[in-house]
Amino acid sequence: MSKLNIKNLIKSFPSMDRPAVNNINLDIESGELVAFLGPSGCGKTTILKMITGLFQPDSGDIILDEQSLLKIPTEKRGVVMVFQNYLLFPYMNVNENVGFALKMKGVDKNIIDQKVKEMLELVKLPDIGLRKPKQLSGGQQQRVALARALISNPRILLLDEPLSNLDAHLRDEMRDLIVTIQQKLKVTTIFVTHDQEEAVLLADKIALIFDGELQNFTSPKNYYEKPKNIKAAKFFGGVNFINAKKDNNNLSTTIGTVHYKGENYTDLNEDNIITIRPENIKLSKNNDFNDNSFKGLIKSVIFSGTHTRYKIIVKDLELECSLQSVGLQDIKTDDTIYVHLPSDKIWAMNE
């Protein structure tokens, strides 16, 4: 049970014209499962390597349980990393690999054997202890790597792209296993991924990082409903963005005045942007909504199974709406339509 604070962390490499990690602040609570999400090259793995001590930051601090890690050598930090390609030691069999961390601590051999057995059962791979890493499949190697990382009860577990080298069906299985084990052992865990779906499914909180800068650090739900900026909203599939101005507790836009109930109204700048998820927009042929209702024209209708997607032109603006296909009104291209933006579902953010 350990909490991690990252303070003003900066790291540059001579080969890059911008800092790889630019002034990142993060507070990760004990037992949390946190995702570092961002496109490749955004600096997320660099942060992991600074937490393990493989890189030294240029400035800033990494604090684990009120104690700075920077002066502590890698092997004494209690931070274990599972690399993307597992890196099982090829000259050792599975038992020796899993027991490695305890052997380094000088633990008695009988206790190591016992613990190794427990860990292999935890990752659901008993009876393969005598095999060499080469004889294992990718999924098995990943589990052995996880067992090896967890055996010494690390204070922080770091997973670098834990699912990206696996086939699709193994990925679901592995994801469940990671969540189960993490909840069972309550180990503070950070994993790195470029896949927003993976981050949403696994993580308690997501740190979104672009170009070495932290965009937002909040729960997956908030990324959909209350994104902090337009970049974050777009990364999570946001498509509807409307320029707005503050106007008397409401927001005025090119399509008309929009009633707003979001709790962040006082924090908004004069100029801001409204966003709404496509699935929260409602459509009606007759104007039977009381407020935030705008007249538009259907540009296109795309049936995609459970949902149907509409593109609607409202004045000079294009909005996208996604409705459940079951029980739809008959709406066709070029129909005139009333678009309803429910005031509790719209979200305004600063540019």
Add this chain to the structure above:
Amino acid sequence: MNNNLKKINIYAIYLGAFILILPLIAFFINAFSFRWFYPQVIPKELSLQAWVRLKLIPKPGQRTFDGFIELWASNPAVIKALLNSLSIGFLVTIVSIIIALPAARVLGLLNFRFKKLIIFIMVSPTILPPIAFVLGLNINFISWGFSGNYFGVCLVHLVPIMPYVVLTMTGIFANYNPDFEHQARTLGANKTKTFLLITLPAIAPGMVVAALFAFLVSWSQYLLTFLIGAGKVMTLPLLVFSTASSGNPALTAAISIIFIFPAILILFFTSKFVSGESGATSGFGKI
């Protein structure tokens, strides 16, 4: 490939091996014969006189256990040269590997400006004739006091050895993933344990090959030992040359056998690293 062709290939290999071994057989017969001249196909008389003259086997009548001990304890020139060659060989092998290890790691893992130039300079002793640099080097060695002694000979042996050792070991590191070391560190291994348990097993097979090159290059070094040693440091190649120029074939054959034997022995014990999957392609393999 059809069976006949396979058979022909195998016979060709046998023939090649036979051609290589034939002179060695002649050497052996010669070393144990007395006045074996043309046109005799086999020597008329077998004899140990060459070995007696080398003071490795006592004269007839003194061939008892004590006789052997007494003779060898008198420190014959052959044994002295053999021990010199062996100790110089082992010493420069160890030193060359210690020097080459960090250099090879940098050359194998990193890319930097002028890397090709640096590699070229490192390899240059294999292209340059030794006589071209050793004469200049000798002047410096004389003024530094390295000429005519054991230390100077070791030092000059490193010149032709280093290219082989650095290049072989660079090959290992080109195929090496340093993340394994990082992984071991995060699992609680300190730097020493990481080197011993992770790095060393990965590079060991390639290192044996590099050591083999180093030893054999040092072992067969004539010119550099002759010039820098100034005749004061006697190694086996020097003894072989001086004996051969004396014109006694049996004696030359006997000392050549002593010269070849340790090299063959070492090659025999390291051959499994030179051939097959390990060898210069160690590291961690492709992952």
